Amino acid sequence: MSGNGRIALVTGASRGIGRAIALGLAARGFDLALNDIEAQGAALKETADEARAMGRRVEELYADVSDKAQVQAMVADAVARLGTVHAVVNNAGILRASDVEHCPEDYWDSVMDVNAKGTFLVIQALLPVMKAQGYGRICNISSIGGKHGAPEQAHYSASKAAVMGFTRVLAQEVGPLGITANCICPGIILTDMGRVNLDDPAISNAWKAKTAMARIGAPEDVAGPVAFFCSDDSAFVTGQTLNVDGGIVLS
Numbered sequence: 001m002s003g004n005g006r007i008a009l010v011t012g013a014s015r016g017i018g019r020a021i022a023l024g025l026a027a028r029g030f031d032l033a034l035n036d037i038e039a040q041g042a043a044l045k046e047t048a049d050e051a052r053a054m055g056r057r058v059e060e061l062y063a064d065v066s067d068k069a070q071v072q073a074m075v076a077d078a079v080a081r082l083g084t085v086h087a088v089v090n091n092a093g094i095l096r097a098s099d100v101e102h103c104p105e106d107y108w109d110s111v112m113d114v115n116a117k118g119t120f121l122v123i124q125a126l127l128p129v130m131k132a133q134g135y136g137r138i139c140n141i142s143s144i145g146g147k148h149g150a151p152e153q154a155h156y157s158a159s160k161a162a163v164m165g166f167t168r169v170l171a172q173e174v175g176p177l178g179i180t181a182n183c184i185c186p187g188i189i190l191t192d193m194g195r196v197n198l199d200d201p202a203i204s205n206a207w208k209a210k211t212a213m214a215r216i217g218a219p220e221d222v223a224g225p226v227a228f229f230c231s232d233d234s235a236f237v238t239g240q241t242l243n244v245d246g247g248i249v250l251s
């Protein structure tokens with residue numbers, strides 16, 4: 001499986017799963033447009049430099065994915081600097097835990113804005129580019145939380161279920177244009193966000209016990225399946241959702 005010099009845009013690429021996806025794509029021969037918010041500038045530069053050290057062309061692009069004007073400018077910038085975008089990974093996401101009864105309205109709004117609307121805005125900005133070249137690979141990062149979920153994550157679960165529904169219909173709209181759209185649902189992955197579930201050893205051990213592979217996931221575990229959806233190996237796969245969770249849902 002190889003990127004063959006194709007260009008991929010990865011959002012939220014400074015750390016965690018996004019960083020591992022960026023480096024996984026670089027190792028497979030993709031050039032990269034790497035996005036994050038400006039506050040993550042130093043970390044994004046580190047990811048970008050690691051990918052450059054693999055011989056790839058890499059551009060850093062700052063934008064809040066929930067802001068339409070910033071997203072439009074980011075996509076225009078990516079195309080201006082790299083020539084085009086062939087594949088996109090909508091990875092940027094946030095989690096703000098609260099039970100439903102006490103959930104502040106701004107938790108609901110911000111989580112939906114980044115996770116669901118951000119995915120929509122990036123795709124909307126990119127579709128003219130992909131349509132013009134008759135080619136595109138879209139990989140949206142949802143979550144097993146969007147299928148099952150856990151207490152204090154109802155709004156997060158809703159945002160990730162939205163990403164799956166959006167992707168299924170998007171796949172039908174863009175299929176005739178040579179564009180595929182699929183989702184990845186990571187399980188419990190050790191990142192800054194994942195620590196919410198993992199800091200307490202009792203919770204961490206309970207997740208391991210529920211997982212067929214009997215371990216917590218690493219960000220790198222997600223990169224290969226994402227690269228598959230970004231490559232031509234998945235040319236006739238679209239509208240699908242793949243769990244990358246070590247078998248949690250089998251328990």
Ligand SMILES: NC(=O)c1ccc[n+]([C@@H]2O[C@H](COP(=O)([O-])OP(=O)(O)OC[C@H]3O[C@@H](n4cnc5c(N)ncnc54)[C@H](O)[C@@H]3O)[C@@H](O)[C@H]2O)c1
Pocket residue numbers: 011012013014015016017018035036037040063064065066090091092093094114118141142143144145185186187188189190191192193194195
């Ligand atoms: N860690 C897990 O267990 C897990 C499980 C399932 C799904 N996910 C999903 O995987 C993705 C990555 O999660 P992670 O665990 O690496 O989280 P993380 O918090 O470590 O990284 C998220 C990245 O997104 C960036 N980001 C946040 N808001 C942004 C915005 N408005 N615009 C641009 N960038 C923004 C952050 O700066 C950060 O670099 C998220 O969509 C998350 O919901 C994570």
